[in-house]
């Protein structure tokens with residue numbers, strides 16, 4: 001059952017000024033994922049500094065060895081992935097549904113679909129399981145890329161630290177910095193994946209409704225970046241490769257760009273002439 005997370009929000013009359021309203025999805029996901037990463041971090045650090053120990057990692061410390069750490073790291077990575085994909089799986093489902101609802105609202109506002117199409121405003125749309133599955137698989141592989149890289153960097157840091165004669169706590173600090181870096185990458189990727197899911201789901205909805213053209217809308221505030229700003233209002237084909245070399249939004253981490261439907265005869269934006277002649 002999808003809850004109405006956007007209660008109180010009403011679409012603005014101008015589809016080119018309306019953001020995707022997806023922030024709540026990130027706000028719900030990131031703290032859960034951060035907690036799972038925190039558990040992973042603690043378990044990794046516990047491999048290096050056993051509770052109460054203040055001895056050096058090199059040689060004599062009983063119970064601490066590089067082979068043991070190398071054996072355990074992938075298992076800890078996998079257990080994070082298990083939690084992580086469950087959390088982000090929910091997120092992707094929410095984002096796909098949101099993209100679907102967003103696309104439908106836009107089509108109603110340009111009067112391409114009747115109001116009745118909305119059903120309950122935020123819970124409409126046909127099954128999108130195939131899209132959810134594809135995006136979830138992509139998500140798993142990007143999270144796995146991060147845990148794999150984190151494991152490799154940790155082994156390197158420990159090896160180098162031992163060779164340089166560093167103490168346990170110094171090595172643990174280096175490992176912690178690597179884990180911190182891994183979390184920052186995971187967070188950025190997950191935020192970006194929300195926007196990818198929204199664009200892909202919006203595109204699928206347009207395509208199902210035989211909408212052939214769409215335009216790019218930026219957030220139009222002072223945080224829009226220099227790369228995205230000039231693309232505002234650009235038009236492209238819904239089932240094509242996207243906007244020039246940039247492809248489909250998000251164009252970069254934390255990009256908030258979205259797409260809006262362009263219907264010949266109903267479109268009143270700056271590229272009116274191009275749109276009317278698009279299919280000549």
Ligand SMILES: [Zn+2]
Nearest residue numbers: 228255256257
């Ligand atoms: Zn952007």
